[in-house]
Every structure is written in structure tokens, then in C-alpha cells.
Amino acid sequence: MSGKAQTIEKVREFTDEKYKYGFVTDIETESAPKGLSEDIVRFISAKKNEPEWLLESRLKAYRHWLTMPEPEWQKPNFPPINYQDSYYYSAPKSVGDGPQSLDEVDPEILKTYEKLGIPLFEQERLSGIPIAVDAVFDSVSVATTFKAKLEESGVIFCPISEAIQRCPELVKKYMGSVVPYTDNKHACLNSAVFTDGSFVYIPKGVKCPMELSTYFRINAENTGQFERTLIIAEEGSYVSYLEGCTAPMRDENQLHAAIVELITMDDAEIKYSTVQNWYPGDAEGKGGIYNFVTKRGLCKGKNSKISWTQVETGSAITWKYPSCILQGDNSVGEFYSIAITNNHQQADTGTKMIHLGKNTTSRIISKGISAGKSDQMYRGLVRMGPKAVGARNYTQCDSLLVGDQCGAHTVPYIETKNKSAVVEHEATTSKINEEQLFYLRQRGIPTEAAIALVVNGFCREVLQQLPMEFAVEAQKLVGISLEGSVG
Amino acid sequence: MVMQINATQPFVDQFDDVQSRLPGAKLPWLEAFRKAGIEKFSKIGVPTIKTEAWKYTRLPNIDCKEFRSANLEDGQVAVNAVAKFLPDALNQVRLVYVNGIIRPDLSNLINLPDGVSFEPLTQALKNDPEFIESQLSTEELKYDQGFSALNAAMMESGTVFRVAKGVQVKEPIEIVYMNGGTDEPIIRHPHNVFVLEAGSQATLVKRHAGIATGAYFNNAVTEIVVGDGAILKHYTVQTDCVEAIHLSTVNVRVGKDATYETFNVAIGGRLSRTETRVRLEGRGAHCNLSGAYMMRGREHCDNTTIVDHLVPDTTAREVFKGVLDDEARGVFQGKLIVHKDAQRTNGHQLSRALLLSDRAEMDAKPELEIYADDVKCSHGATTGQIDENALFYLRSRGVPEALARNLLIQSFIAEALEEISDENVREAIASLVVHWLPAQCFVADEWVQA
Numbered sequence: 001m002s003g004k005a006q007t008i009e010k011v012r013e014f015t016d017e018k019y020k021y022g023f024v025t026d027i028e029t030e031s032a033p034k035g036l037s038e039d040i041v042r043f044i045s046a047k048k049n050e051p052e053w054l055l056e057s058r059l060k061a062y063r064h065w066l067t068m069p070e071p072e073w074q075k076p077n078f079p080p081i082n083y084q085d086s087y088y089y090s091a092p093k094s095v096g097d098g099p100q101s102l103d104e105v106d107p108e109i110l111k112t113y114e115k116l117g118i119p120l121f122e123q124e125r126l127s128g129i130p131i132a133v134d135a136v137f138d139s140v141s142v143a144t145t146f147k148a149k150l151e152e153s154g155v156i157f158c159p160i161s162e163a164i165q166r167c168p169e170l171v172k173k174y175m176g177s178v179v180p181y182t183d184n185k186h187a188c189l190n191s192a193v194f195t196d197g198s199f200v201y202i203p204k205g206v207k208c209p210m211e212l213s214t215y216f217r218i219n220a221e222n223t224g225q226f227e228r229t230l231i232i233a234e235e236g237s238y239v240s241y242l243e244g245c246t247a248p249m250r251d252e253n254q255l256h257a258a259i260v261e262l263i264t265m266d267d268a269e270i271k272y273s274t275v276q277n278w279y280p281g282d283a284e285g286k287g288g289i290y291n292f293v294t295k296r297g298l299c300k301g302k303n304s305k306i307s308w309t310q311v312e313t314g315s316a317i318t319w320k321y322p323s324c325i326l327q328g329d330n331s332v333g334e335f336y337s338i339a340i341t342n343n344h345q346q347a348d349t350g351t352k353m354i355h356l357g358k359n360t361t362s363r364i365i366s367k368g369i370s371a372g373k374s375d376q377m378y379r380g381l382v383r384m385g386p387k388a389v390g391a392r393n394y395t396q397c398d399s400l401l402v403g404d405q406c407g408a409h410t411v412p413y414i415e416t417k418n419k420s421a422v423v424e425h426e427a428t429t430s431k432i433n434e435e436q437l438f439y440l441r442q443r444g445i446p447t448e449a450a451i452a453l454v455v456n457g458f459c460r461e462v463l464q465q466l467p468m469e470f471a472v473e474a475q476k477l478v479g480i481s482l483e484g485s486v487g
Numbered sequence: 488m489v490m491q492i493n494a495t496q497p498f499v500d501q502f503d504d505v506q507s508r509l510p511g512a513k514l515p516w517l518e519a520f521r522k523a524g525i526e527k528f529s530k531i532g533v534p535t536i537k538t539e540a541w542k543y544t545r546l547p548n549i550d551c552k553e554f555r556s557a558n559l560e561d562g563q564v565a566v567n568a569v570a571k572f573l574p575d576a577l578n579q580v581r582l583v584y585v586n587g588i589i590r591p592d593l594s595n596l597i598n599l600p601d602g603v604s605f606e607p608l609t610q611a612l613k614n615d616p617e618f619i620e621s622q623l624s625t626e627e628l629k630y631d632q633g634f635s636a637l638n639a640a641m642m643e644s645g646t647v648f649r650v651a652k653g654v655q656v657k658e659p660i661e662i663v664y665m666n667g668g669t670d671e672p673i674i675r676h677p678h679n680v681f682v683l684e685a686g687s688q689a690t691l692v693k694r695h696a697g698i699a700t701g702a703y704f705n706n707a708v709t710e711i712v713v714g715d716g717a718i719l720k721h722y723t724v725q726t727d728c729v730e731a732i733h734l735s736t737v738n739v740r741v742g743k744d745a746t747y748e749t750f751n752v753a754i755g756g757r758l759s760r761t762e763t764r765v766r767l768e769g770r771g772a773h774c775n776l777s778g779a780y781m782m783r784g785r786e787h788c789d790n791t792t793i794v795d796h797l798v799p800d801t802t803a804r805e806v807f808k809g810v811l812d813d814e815a816r817g818v819f820q821g822k823l824i825v826h827k828d829a830q831r832t833n834g835h836q837l838s839r840a841l842l843l844s845d846r847a848e849m850d851a852k853p854e855l856e857i858y859a860d861d862v863k864c865s866h867g868a869t870t871g872q873i874d875e876n877a878l879f880y881l882r883s884r885g886v887p888e889a890l891a892r893n894l895l896i897q898s899f900i901a902e903a904l905e906e907i908s909d910e911n912v913r914e915a916i917a918s919l920v921v922h923w924l925p926a927q928c929f930v931a932d933e934w935v936q937a
Contacts, residue, residue: 073539384870386845401860404828414851415543416870419842425853425868431860 021246021277025108029220032089038062041192044089048161048195051168061181061191068185075377075409076317076346078290081255088193090220092137132157134198134214136227146210155208155239156201160228163199170201175230178261178298178325186257187294190226194259197227202237202268211467216245218278218289224255231261233268235301240271242470245314249279251287253316258293266301266328271309273466274322275474278314280481285344285373288316295322296352299331299360307334308351309465311474313481316345321379323352326360326388333362336462338474340455340481341374341406350380350397350412355388355421366397367459370406371482377409384421391421399429400458402451402482452479494533495633499525501674502640505556509643511612516620524639531633540632543818543850544760544789547732554674554704557643562588564668569593570696572724572915573661580605581661585698586668587644587675593663602654603689608645608678619647622680622710632762635736638708642678645707649680650687652714659690659720659912666705667728668698679709683717685742690720690909697728702757707735715742715769721749722912724919727756729784735761743769750907751778752916753788754923760789760818767794767801777806777906779916781923782815789818794834796825802833808903809840810896811847821866822854829859836866841873841899893924 032043041062045055070080092108132146134157150157156167164171181191198214218225233239245256256278262270272295281288291314297306308322318341324333335351353362362382370376378397399408410427432454440450456463456478463471502525511517534541562585569583582605583593589607599605604615611619623639646662664677683689695705705727713719727733733756741747753759765774780788794803809817819838840849853866873895881891900920907913 399855399857401857401862404830404860406860407856407858409857410853410855410866412851412853412868414849414868414870416840416842416849419845419847419872422871423869425851426865427853427855427867428863428865429855429857430863 021279025111025219029090029092031087031091031220031223034087035084036086036088036193040088044193044195047089048164050164053172054164057176057181058192061188062193064181065185065188065192068188071185074319075348075375076319078253078317081290083189086255087220087223088226089195090223132210132212134159134212136196136198136214136216137219150209153206153209154203155206156199157212158199160197160199160230161195167201170232171199171230174232174261174263175228178263178296179259179294183294186292187259190228190257190259190294194226194228197229197258199229200231200239200241202233202239204234205236207237208239211240211242213242213244216243218254218256224257227258229258229260231263231270231272233262233264233270233304235265236267238269240467241273242467243272243274245276245278249282249287253288253290255290255292260293260295260322262297262306264297264299264301264304264306264331267303268301269305269307270297271307272297272322273309273470275311275470275477276314276318277477280314280343280345281316283343285316288345289314291315291318291320293320295320296325297323297333298325299328299333301331302328303330304328305332305334307336307465309336309462310338311462311466311477312337312339312347312349313477315347318345318347318349321350321352323354324362325354325356326362326391327356329357330359331357332360335362335364335366336465337366338369338459338462338478339367339376340369340478341371341376342481342483343372343374345374346376347374348377348379350378352381352383353393354381354383354385355391355393356385357388359390360388361392362394364393364395364397365461367462368397368399368408369402369455369458369482370399370408371402373405375407375409377411378427379411381413381415382423382425383415384418384423386417388418389420391418393421393423395425397427398458399427400455401429401431448483449479451482455482495529498533498637499529501556505641509641510609511616514612514616517612520623521640524636524641527636528633528640531631531636534633540762540791540820542852543816543820544758544787547758553702554672556641557587557669557673557675559588561586561669561673562590564698566590566593566665566698570663570665570694570726571661572663572692572694573659573911579661580658581663582607582646583663583665584644585665586673587677598658600654600656602651603656604647604649605660606647608642608647608680611647618649619680622682622712632736634706634734635708638676638678638706638736641676642708643676645678645680647680648689648691649682650684650689652684653686655688656690659692659909661692661694663694663696664705665696665698666703666731667701669701669703672702672704674704675706677705677707679707681709681711681719681721683713683719685714686716687714688718690912691722692912693721693723695723695725695727695733697726697731700728700730702730702732704732705734709735709737711737711739711747713739713741713745713747716744717742718746719748720909721747722907722909722916723749723751723761724916725751725753725756725759726919727759729755729757729786731756733759737761737763739763739765739774741765741767741769741772741774744771745769745773747774748908749774749776750912750916751790752919753778753780753782754919755782756786756788758787760791762791762793764793765795765803767796767803768798770798770800772798772801773803775804775906777804777903779807779900779903779920780809780817781900781920782809782817783812785814787816787818789820791818791820793822794824796823796829796832796834799828799830799832801829803835804906805836806903806906807838808900809849810843810900811840811849812843814844814846816847817849818851819868820852820854822856823864823866825857825859825862825864827858830861832859832862832864834862834864838868839899840870841896842870843873889925896924897921
């Protein structure tokens with residue numbers, strides 16, 4: 001392809017690709033009746049054939065949820081959520097009791113994932129690296145690839161509903177140990193009505209042979225997705241986990257309230273990457289997903305490490321703070337984030353680093369880009385406990401403003417209860433550099449593409465943290481998300 | 488909720504008791520202003536740690552009944568030495584208050600320049616009530632903090648400082664508030680009004696000091712207007728005694744091409760909290776809000792600042808440095824708000840704290856809230872202990888450890904002192920810092936000579 005043709009192709013990519021995941025898969029679904037009640041909680045539990053203890057804990061959470069007031073401290077504004085106007089369980093009918101192998105998966109669903117660029121066949125993606133995928137469609141997991149190969153090395157990677165049947169003692173021991181149901185209103189709701197999600201168990205000393213990935217898709221109308229992810233890394237193990245999400249374009253807002261819990265034992269490491277591209281709503285701010293997620297990792301063992309990387313481009317409202325509790329001595333927490341908001345999107349995101357153990361270190365790099373009429377906030381907490389001797393934190397959060405209608409805010413909370421802890425926080429806010437834009441424009445690069453390039457440069461530090469094939473996708477996403485932000 | 492009502496109600500009762508004795512009781516506008524204040528206070532109540540702006544500052548379990556309001560006799564408490572801040576050689580223009588009551592015998596107004604009025608609020612209410620009305624009545628609805636509203640209702644003392652258009656006052660002017668030494672702990676609500684008219688310049692030093700040990704509660708509000716092109720340097724030196732509660736709210740409006748510089752030194756006090764709110768209202772307005780605090784024992788110091796950039800081309804700078812020993816707690820909350828269309832705003836904020844003890848605590852919350860795109864805003868916050876390498880360096884050159892530590896603390900604070908543009912004030916504050924340091928520091932000069 002000649003240089004010129006390439007440029008034209010690139011520009012088309014940028015201008016044609018609106019929200020390309022906005023299609024709806026026409027598939028028969030089976031849903032629980034609309035609304036939320038104890039019966040619905042019981043229905044979900046029965047549907048999943050859950051043991052008694054789990055039903056009990058769901059009901060406990062549900063009863064507690066009823067007593068919790070709606071949180072009001074957040075920056076994003078949205079009308080009160082009508083919890084009764086939503087389906088809490090929706091599953092493709094053909095799935096029945098869950099497909100036993102890929103051949104049994106409804107071809108429509110396979111096509112859907114193919115369209116999303118997530119092949120569910122056990123094939124090698126980019127550059128020959130195999131990735132195991134768990135695909136969650138509305139409330140159920142429809143397929144998990146490479147299961148057999150993973151199990152050879154002792155890794156358990158399956159839908160959480162399956163894990164509850166297969167290894168209930170692990171689930172019972174760890175679920176809710178990092179995010180208790182009393183944590184916040186949305187986490188509590190999830191604890192009551194969670195449907196599916198991924199479960200990962202890496203045994204002692206095992207380095208997971210491939211990247212694990214879950215792909216979440218909300219398809220049905222008026223459905224909330226409440227997935228639950230639990231990853232346990234035993235002593236000396238390592239796993240890299242990716243998560244991607246999309247949803248069709250719909251006029252009404254859909255609620256997505258997930259919980260992710262990570263636990264690392266001595267010398268273990270979990271790398272958790274998210275590319276969040278839920279439907280953000282249209283240019284006027286109509287529709288879009290409410291992404292209210294509670295993500296927290298516990299560095300339980302010595303020398304363990306949890307690293308969160310997130311690229312947040314979708315959702316009407318993103319409201320989440322992937323956090324690390326650094327309990328084990330010498331444990332490490334990392335948070336790398338890019339959040340891009342355009343049109344009427346709102347994001348209130350950041351992290352919490354709770355230093356409890358000795359010589360724990362954490363690093364926070366957050367890059368926020370606001371365009372259009374969007375509003376964005378970094379909200380973070382760094383807490384140095386009295387016993388976190390020699391703990392260290394470095395925080396950098398930079399915001400970039402594109403246009404004069406948007407907002408960018410930074411609210412860090414820094415609490416130090418120990419003299420040997422060192423905390424450093426830096427934040428800057430500025431607009432996109434005119435000189436850099438001029439330089440690119442002068443060389444014939446259209447303004448929008450130039451902005452995408454500059455923004456990609458601004459985010460480079462975080463993009464580098466993503467696994468390679470995701471990094472490519474994320475870079476493209478940056479460009480698409482900023483579309484229409486100029487002129 | 489029940490607790491909150493309990494803490495709030497006694498203050499309201501106290502207002503009902505003393506209302507008729509408060510200065511200016513015959514002025515209808517002031518009466519209305521006080522009424523609005525107490526209503527607002529009853530609505531907002533005493534802040535708790537659930538109040539976001541008071542997240543890190545817990546008011547001690549105060550029962551307002553323990554504090555009675557000040558009376559004239561309290562003003563006659565014997566004072567051995569006035570807590571002068573600047574050397575007397577300058578024949579300093581100075582107002583001295585003891586427990587809120589003006590003490591003409593200790594004050595000095597001989598050198599008061601022309602075009603400057605400088606008098607206690609009680610006097611100003613008699614001499615020029617229209618002026619006070621013009622400064623206060625518009626403020627009525629502004630208070631969204633319980634204690635500011637309570638001050639509006641209860642104000643009984645304070646200073647009115649007014650510089651006429653174009654008048655430039657070279658020498659610093661001093662206000663000394665001395666409290667304590669009373670039979671029972673007292674509560675005071677001073678209300679200051681400082682107005683610099685267009686093109687004027689002045690330097691004002693406000694000193695708060697304890698007379699003797701013993702508790703008192705000081706709830707101050709200061710309203711400041713810096714007119715177009717005016718420059719106000721406003722320094723506050725707070726050396727209250729260890730049982731004192733000192734709350735202070737400073738509201739500042741800065742006009743076109745005007746500058747407001749403030750530096751707040753806090754040494755001591757069971758609880759001291761200064762909330763400074765600056766509105767940069769005219770193009771080219773600039774403010775510098777900085778401070779230093781040194782706390783030990785169980786002292787608590789809170790510096791909260793809110794800067795509103797309302798128009799294009801305004802700048803703000805903040806540098807706060809603190810040293811915390813024993814179980815002391817430091818709090819810094821800074822907020823820069825860049826409003827829509829306030830383009831070319833330049834804002835910088837820095838908070839640094841040095842912890843000397845394992846039980847000391849520092850909480851920082853530097854916030855940026857930005858709605859315009861052509862801005863340069865940044866903030867930085869660090870907390871740490873004395874640099875072991877620097878300490879080793881000094882020790883290896885024969886400096887005794889205690890002295891080396893003192894030198895390092897001194898140099899740490901020195902960075903903040905550089906923000907003070909008035910040399911006399913800077914030197915006076917620097918010597919206060921040295922006196923705070925553990926005793927060994929006094930050998931510093933000897934050591935340098937040897």
C-alpha cells in the first residue's frame with residue numbers, strides 16, 4: 001500500500017469507526033422477571049444450582065442492601081436508579097445448563113464474538129501468542145477456551161458458577177474476603193445478584209502458560225450485568241489477566257455493577273488489565289452504561305504484587321477505584337490508568353493504596369483526557385499505616401483538556417501515620433500542546449488524527465503496561481473515543 | 488444526628504443569652520445579620536468528621552457550656568509582656584486586644600499614616616456603621632461553614648482596617664490578640680474587616696498569642712477586599728497555648744491586577760484551623776497563600792485553602808511546609824477551582840511535611856477542579872522523614888546529631904519562608920522557627936563561629 005493510500009485508510013478508520021460494537025445480537029433469551037426481590041435472588045441461586053451457604057450469603061447481602069442509602073458523595077450526576085426496572089438475569093436460551101464444548105455454543109453468539117474480534121475457537125491471536133478466553137454474554141458464561149491445556153498445568157480458569165460446583169471450598173474461603181458485601185451499595189447489590197464471571201486459581205509455583213482473558217458483553221435490553229471475578233494466585237505463581245467489555249447502543253442506561261477480587265500469596269503476582277469500552281451513550285448523552293465497579297486486590301503474602309492497568313474509554317458513567325491492600329511485607333501495588341471521556345461522559349476513577357506491611361511500595365500513574373462536554377475526576381487514596389515502616393508511594397496524575405467545555409478534576413487523599421513512609425504526589429493539568437499540533441498539521445496530518453497521536457504520546461507510559469495485543473487495540477480506541485472532539 | 492444537635496444547641500442558647508449585650512445591638516441591619524447567622528448555624532451545625540471539609544479535623548468533644556463569652560473584666564487581665572511580633576524600634580503602629588477587649592494602654596497609634604483607618608470593630612460600629620454594613624450585609628448568604636455563620640451571629644470584637652485609594656503604607660501594621668488568663672475558659676468571635684481601596688498598599692501582621700496556660704476558644708472570621716491594583720501582605724502568626732482552640736476563616740476578594748499575599752505561621756495550639764478562601768475576581772489578580780506549621784505533643788494544625796479563579800489571567804501560588812513531632816497531626820486541604828472561561832490560569836500548590844515521630848500523622852488533600860482548557864495547574868504533596876543521607880553528611884563533618892537535625896528542620900522550613908516578601912517579617916518568623924526547635928539549636932551560632 002502506498003503511503004498516501006495508507007493515510008487515507010487510516011483517516012477512514014478514524015472517521016468511520018463510531019461505536020462499532022453497538023449492534024444487537026438477535027437471540028432468544030431467557031430472563032428472570034423484571035425487578036428485584038428476594039424471589040429473584042432465590043431464582044438466580046436456583047438457576048445456578050447453588051449450595052445453601054451461597055444462597056444464604058446472597059440473601060444476607062440483599063437484606064443489607066435494602067438498608068443502605070444511595071451514595072451521594074460522588075461527582076457524577078445521574079438520575080436515581082430504578083432498581084425495579086431492570087432484569088437481573090438474562091441468558092441465551094440455547095445455553096441451557098451451560099455448553100459442554102464449543103460445538104454446543106449457539107452459532108449466533110460465536111458470530112457475535114467474532115464480530116467483536118474475539119474468536120472463541122482455540123486459535124492463536126496476534127503474533128502466535130495463545131490467549132484463553134472466557135466469554136460472558138449477559139448473565140452467563142458461554143464459552144471458555146483452552147481449558148484443557150490450562151488444566152494440564154493445574155490452572156483453573158472457568159466461569160465462577162462452575163467453580164462454585166467444582167471447588168466450592170476455594171470460592172467459599174475467598175469470595176467476599178477482599179470486598180465484603182457491606183463495602184458499598186453497588187458491591188452489596190452485586191453480592192446479592194451476581195450471575196457469572198471468571199474464576200482463576202493458579203497453584204503454587206505455577207506461571208500461567210498463557211494470557212487469560214474474559215470478554216463481557218451486555219446484549220439484552222434493560223439488563224444489568226453483575227459479574228464477579230475472583231483470582232487467587234498461590235505462592236510464587238504468576239498470571240496476567242485481561243478483561244474487555246462492550247454493549248449494544250441503547251437509549252436507556254444500563255447498570256453494570258461488578259466485583260473483582262484478587263488475592264496474592266507470598267511471591268505471587270497478578271497483572272490485571274482492563275480495556276473498558278461499554279457503550280458510552282450518543283453525542284447528546286442519551287443512553288450508555290453505568291459502570292459502577294468495585295475492584296480490589298489483597299497482597300496477602302510477602303513480596304507479592306498486584307498491578308492494575310486500565311483503559312477506560314466507554315460507559316456513560318465510570319465510577320471505580322481498583323485498589324490494593326498491601327498487607328504482606330515488601331508487597332507492591334501498581335495502578336496505571338488512562339481514562340478518556342468525550343461528549344457527555346462522566347468518569348470518577350482512581351485507586352486506593354492501603355499500605356499495611358513493611359517496605360511496601362506503590363506506584364500510581366493516571367492519565368485523564370477530557371473532551372467534548374465531559375467531566376472527569378481522579379480520586380485516589382494513599383494511606384500509610386502506622387506499621388508500614390519504610391513504605392513508599394509515588395503518584396502522578398496528569399490531565400489533558402481538549403476543548404473548553406470539559407472539566408478535569410483531581411482529588412487525592414494522602415494520609416501518613418508513620419514517619420519512615422515516603423509519599424510523593426504530583427499532578428498537572430494542561431491543554432493539548434498547540435505547538436505539537438501545529439507541527440503535525442503542518443505535515444499534512446488532519447487535526448483529529450494529530451490529536452489522537454498527541455494523546456497517545458501523553459498516555460504512552462500506561463499503554464506500555466498493556467499486553468501487546470491489547471496495547472494495539474487501546475491505541476486505536478484512544479483515537480476513536482476522541483472523535484468529534486474537535487471543531 | 489442526635490449528637491450533632493447536642494453539640495450545636497448550646498451555642499444557640501448562648502446566642503439567645505448574650506444577644507442583647509452584643510455590640511451594635513441597636514442597629515437593625517446588624518440584628519438581621521446576626522439572626523441570619525444563627526439560623527444558618529442551627530441548620531449547618533457543628534462540623535463532624537463526616538463533613539467533607541472537616542474530614543481530618545475532629546473537634547475535641549467540646550461542650551460550649553464550658554466556655555463563657557468574654558466580658559469587660561476579662562480585658563483587664565494583667566499582661567506581663569505584649570506578644571509583640573516586630574521590634575519596637577520602628578515605633579510600631581499596633582492595636583493590642585486582651586480577650587477581645589481593646590487595650591489602649593498597650594496599643595500605639597501615634598504613627599498611623601494619613602488615609603488609613605485602623606480601629607476596633609466596636610468603635611467602627613459607632614463611628615461609621617454604614618461602612619461596616621456595606622461590607623457585611625452582602626456576605627450574609629456566603630457562609631456555608633457552621634462556625635463562620637456562628638461568628639456572623641456572635642461577633643463582638645475584631646479590627647477594621649481601611650486604606651484609602653492610592654495610599655501606600657510602607658511600615659507594617661500590627662494587630663495583637665492575646666487570650667487566656669481568665670477565671671473560666673472563654674469563647675470569642677472576632678470579626679475583622681480589611682479593605683484596601685484601589686491602588687493602595689499595606690502590610691498587616693496579625694498575632695494570636697496565649698497569655699497564660701488554660702483553655703480558650705477563638706472563632707475568627709476575617710473579610711478582606713483587595714481593590715483593583717492594590718497590594719495587601721497579610722501575615723498571621725499564631726502561637727496559642729497548648730489548650731487553645733483556634734478556628735479562623737479568611738474570605739478574600741482580589742480585584743483587577745491586585746495582589747494578596749498571606750503567610751500563616753502556626754506554632755502550638757490544641758487545635759488550629761485556618762480556612763482561607765480567595766476569589767480572584769479581576770483580570771491579573773494574584774494570590775500567594777503559604778504557611779509553615781510546627782506542632783508537637785498532641786497539637787493539631789489544619790490549613791485549608793480554596794482559590795476560585797473566576798476570570799481569565801489570574802495566578803495563584805501556595806507553599807505549605809510543616810514539621811510534626813510526638814503525636815501531632817497536620818492537615819493540608821487545598822482546592823484550586825478554575826471556572827469556565829477563566830483561561831490562562833496559572834495555579835501551583837505544594838504541601839510538604841516532615842514527620843519526626845512515628846506517632847505523628849499528616850493528611851493531605853490537594854484538589855484541582857478545572858473547567859477551562861487553557862490552564863497550567865499543578866500540585867505536589869510529599870510526606871517523609873529527615874533525610875538520613877543529609878544527616879550522615881553533617882554528622883561525618885562533626886556536627887552533633889541533635890544540631891544536625893535542627894539544621895535540617897530549619898532548612899526544610901526555610902523554603903516556605905522564602906514566600907514572604909517582607910524582609911522584616913521573614914526574619915521575625917525565622918527566629919520563631921528557631922525557638923521552636925529542641926534546645927540544642929541555640930548552639931548553632933557558637934558552632935558556626937567555632
